Amino acid sequence: MMDSKGILIVVSGFSGAGKGTLMKELLKNHPGQYTLSISATTRHPRDGEEDGREYFFITTEEFEKMIAQDQLIEYARYVNNYYGTPRAYVEQKLEEGKDVILEIEIQGAMKVKKAFPETVLLFVTPPTAGELKHRLTGRGTETEEVIDSRLRRAVEEADGMDQYDYLIINDDLERCAKELHDIIQGEHRKSFRNTEFMEKIKQDLQRLKGE
Amino acid sequence: MMDSKGILIVVSGFSGAGKGTLMKELLKNHPGQYTLSISATTRHPRDGEEDGREYFFITTEEFEKMIAQDQLIEYARYVNNYYGTPRAYVEQKLEEGKDVILEIEIQGAMKVKKAFPETVLLFVTPPTAGELKHRLTGRGTETEEVIDSRLRRAVEEADGMDQYDYLIINDDLERCAKELHDIIQGEHRKSFRNTEFMEKIKQDLQRLKGE
Numbered sequence: 001m002m003d004s005k006g007i008l009i010v011v012s013g014f015s016g017a018g019k020g021t022l023m024k025e026l027l028k029n030h031p032g033q034y035t036l037s038i039s040a041t042t043r044h045p046r047d048g049e050e051d052g053r054e055y056f057f058i059t060t061e062e063f064e065k066m067i068a069q070d071q072l073i074e075y076a077r078y079v080n081n082y083y084g085t086p087r088a089y090v091e092q093k094l095e096e097g098k099d100v101i102l103e104i105e106i107q108g109a110m111k112v113k114k115a116f117p118e119t120v121l122l123f124v125t126p127p128t129a130g131e132l133k134h135r136l137t138g139r140g141t142e143t144e145e146v147i148d149s150r151l152r153r154a155v156e157e158a159d160g161m162d163q164y165d166y167l168i169i170n171d172d173l174e175r176c177a178k179e180l181h182d183i184i185q186g187e188h189r190k191s192f193r194n195t196e197f198m199e200k201i202k203q204d205l206q207r208l209k210g211e
Numbered sequence: 212m213m214d215s216k217g218i219l220i221v222v223s224g225f226s227g228a229g230k231g232t233l234m235k236e237l238l239k240n241h242p243g244q245y246t247l248s249i250s251a252t253t254r255h256p257r258d259g260e261e262d263g264r265e266y267f268f269i270t271t272e273e274f275e276k277m278i279a280q281d282q283l284i285e286y287a288r289y290v291n292n293y294y295g296t297p298r299a300y301v302e303q304k305l306e307e308g309k310d311v312i313l314e315i316e317i318q319g320a321m322k323v324k325k326a327f328p329e330t331v332l333l334f335v336t337p338p339t340a341g342e343l344k345h346r347l348t349g350r351g352t353e354t355e356e357v358i359d360s361r362l363r364r365a366v367e368e369a370d371g372m373d374q375y376d377y378l379i380i381n382d383d384l385e386r387c388a389k390e391l392h393d394i395i396q397g398e399h400r401k402s403f404r405n406t407e408f409m410e411k412i413k414q415d416l417q418r419l420k421g422e
Contacts, residue, residue: 123402129415151420158413166400167408179400186397189377189390191334197378202369204340209362 006035006094007187008116009101010109013124014157015150016135018170019103022124025177026101035098037090040066043081056086074104074111085112099184106160120187122180123164127171217246217305218398219327220312221320224335225368226361227346229381230314233335236388237312246309248301251277254292267297285315285322296323310395317371331398333391334375338382340365 013019027034040056042063051057058066063082066072075084085102093100102112113119126132136142136150161167166183170176191198224230238245251267253274262268269277274293277283286295296313304311313323324330337343347353347361372378377394381387402409 125412129412129419132412132416133419148420151416155413155416155420158409158416161409161413162402162406164402166397167402167405168400169408179396182393183397183400185390186377186394189379189394191373191375191378194378195373197380198369198372201336201340201343202366202372205343205362205366205369208340208344209359209366 006098008119010121011103017124035093035100037102041083074108121164122166124168217309219330221332228335246304246311248313252294285319332375333377335379
């Protein structure tokens with residue numbers, strides 16, 4: 001009798017924080033419980049990408065029609081391509097009781113929180129800045145320029161951290177996936193997500209008192 | 212490098228919801244992590260009660276002095292006796308990094324939340340009103356009057372449920388103790404409880420960018 005509706009979860013974090021691997025681990029450990037939202041984009045599929053798996057690949061005309069009809073929870077334009085989160089898929093999965101995860105950046109995260117105030121915002125970070133630099137540096141094969149540009153981006157990403165509900169410190173994949181799961185399960189126990197349960201127990205108590 | 216300060220936790224719930232047993236289970240499973248706050252009271256100790264274990268038993272004069280000196284986080288008067296939560300003990304344990312649990316009623320819970328806005332409020336409830344009545348009825352040895360008065364009290368308690376952050380549905384002791392622990396652990400991951408971590412990573416990133 002707890003809430004049967006799913007929770008909308010936004011996962012953001014530093015590039016190189018290991019979000020993708022973490023999501024895969026979470027979904028693997030709890031089959032059927034979580035759904036990753038699939039974004040729509042106007043960019044062309046890369047080798048190995050499949051329509052409906054990595055993205056829904058659509059035309060600019062289709063995308064702009066979705067914008068006009070309010071069919072996207074959030075969208076943005078990067079380098080002449082649109083990226084966005086289709087509303088219908090997310091709402092359907094939430095109704096089915098799945099927790100839906102959006103892996104998006106901070107601007108999108110803020111738009112989603114505004115449209116769906118009950119969204120849980122999670123920020124994934126390595127344990128230290130040094131560790132982050134280590135991950136951004138890769139195997140020592142990147143040029144200094146590339147590393148610099150990644151660090152500048154990390155500084156920008158760090159600015160948004162405070163806007164998130166939870167910090168996930170990704171030091172150990174398994175521990176971290178468990179923590180993520182526990183946090184989401186805890187969110188299901190929030191009172192405001194269980195108003196039906198509370199109403200029912202109040203009504204039943206009134207009735208029992210009168211018997 | 213996550214927050215090292217403890218969290219203040221208020222546990223309330225229906226009489227007969229099994230709060231006491233649940234707290235014992237939680238403390239048993241995680242020795243050293245949680246501290247139960249001990250209330251001060253002016254009522255006399257009952258058989259088997261020990262000063263500093265069930266309560267700090269003090270005089271009315273001592274209690275009123277504590278009130279005057281703001282040494283109580285919250286207090287109330289029931290049936291001519293004072294009950295209250297001594298501030299010093301709670302603050303000391305929080306500083307030591309322990310999560311401190313106050314088992315108090317809704318009026319006290321609201322006062323604590325006002326004084327310490329970062330407090331987590333938990334409400335323990337049986338899964339259904341019928342189950343609650345079953346527990347209140349006991350072994351069938353209670354008079355109808357006693358059961359009626361308990362049900363009236365339950366109706367009052369239910370009114371406050373919405374004010375709590377989380378609902379803990381106590382259907383299975385072990386599962387429920389684990390849930391409680393997971394919720395509190397999740398709370399440690401809240402961004403606003405980790406401002407030092409965020410400041411440090413921001414500063415370190417700025418420094419690394421400049422290198």
